[in-house]
Amino acid sequence: GMMNSFESVPLVRDVLDEASEVLGENIGRLISDGPVEKLNLTTYTQPVLLACSLAIWRLYRKNQPTGLPSFLAGHSLGEYSALTAAGCIGFSSAVSLVKFRAEAMQDAVPENVGGMAAIIGVTEECVEDICKSVRENSKNKLCEKNANTKTVEVANINTGKQTVISGSNSLLDSVAEKIIQLGKTARVVKLPVSAPFHSSLLAPAKIMLEHKLNEIELCDPAIPVFSNVTAKPYKGINEIRELLPLQAISPVLWKSTVETMIRSGVETFVECGPGRVLSGLIKQIDRSVKIYNFKDYDSFNKAMESLNV
Structure with a gap:
């Protein structure tokens, strides 16, 4: 629902169209018209969330040309969005990778155990x-x-x-x-x-992701990206290949990630994505930081005005 107000923005439409081509499914239509049951299947949810996050990130970068952020981080699936935003993974590779991740995680355990x-x-x-x-x-x-x-x-x-x-x-x-x-x-x-994500029960998915990542071309991040597994920025491509599969069976260290960023001098957080969950978590970790998120296109434009001051 939240993406509907962004639908008319050409840049957002382009990103969703690009993802649609990879998936062979009209994502824009799926978001606006459903069926909701299909959108809620993890094999669609994951690539759709990545595409929406990247669409908003690109819009943010276009409206915020002065200086890159100091760091990027994402929670679970969001880490793939962060790595894509940092230029480590090409967008279409990322869309097919997260669809693969969703299938691997879903298949790792029988349903509802x-x-x-x-x-x-x-x-x-x-x-x-x-x-x-x-x-x-x-x-x-x-x-x-x-x-x-x-x-x-x-x-x-x-x-x-x-x-x-x-x-x-x-x-x-x-x-x-x-x-x-x-x-x-x-x-x-x-x-x-539908499954026990980030637990050892997903070991089969970790192995599948290791193989899959070896087939994908990766670049060094243009912006430091924090790993969920270590709560530290990735040191390079080899560490991404090692830790991203491990993320499927490891705890997401979100609290430590945010605390480390704040200790490094970060005072402002911008949540690029269809939702405000991370903003809520960051606020609970430290009430003193500034947080921006975009519940619709209006709030995006307002945030851009205050960010560009």
Whole structure:
């Protein structure tokens, strides 16, 4: 819905058309007319989100010609958008790569055996400890033959008070029970995802992504891009080939990434994408920084005015 107000902008249309050619599917129409069920399939959601983010990034660059940003970062799928924005991956390669990533992640586990949940109001250390005890408890109960089929792990460390866990449904439930016993401030929100992303259950996807990335031409980033896996800027192409597949089975270190940027002197964040989730997380990490995001074309133009002052 958010992209509808950008649809009339020629530059945005061009980017969406380019992605449509790669996917063999009219993305502009899919965004404006649906069907929503199709748009919600991860094999469409991921390339569509990347295309929308890149469209807004290009519009931002066109309207903000003075100086490149100091750093780029993206959350999970968004890291692919950031690498594309930095010129590491060509746009059409990126669209087909994230479609491949979506398929690989979807195929890594049978449907509905695993999922994800956000834990709110509890420290990351506490969530980590509970996951660990639930994992160990489940190992003790299982006979050796099944011991490696169930897990629950920290998948995203988003803020000091929001950690996402990922894993087998039965263990997610066990963690949720323990979290709720901690008291009133603790909340558990099941996420509407079809697989346990960023957990070891996605190991097959990691291997597929390694092979796929070896076929794709990469360039050194024109702007430093932070890796979700290390919360540090990538050192070069080899590290991208190594860490991007690893991201599928590793926690997204978003809190550390934002804190490191702020320590390096960043005072302003601009969220280029169809949504304002990251802006909300950044605000929780540090209330003092300036954050811009674009809920529609009007707010984009307003933000550009104040950014160009």
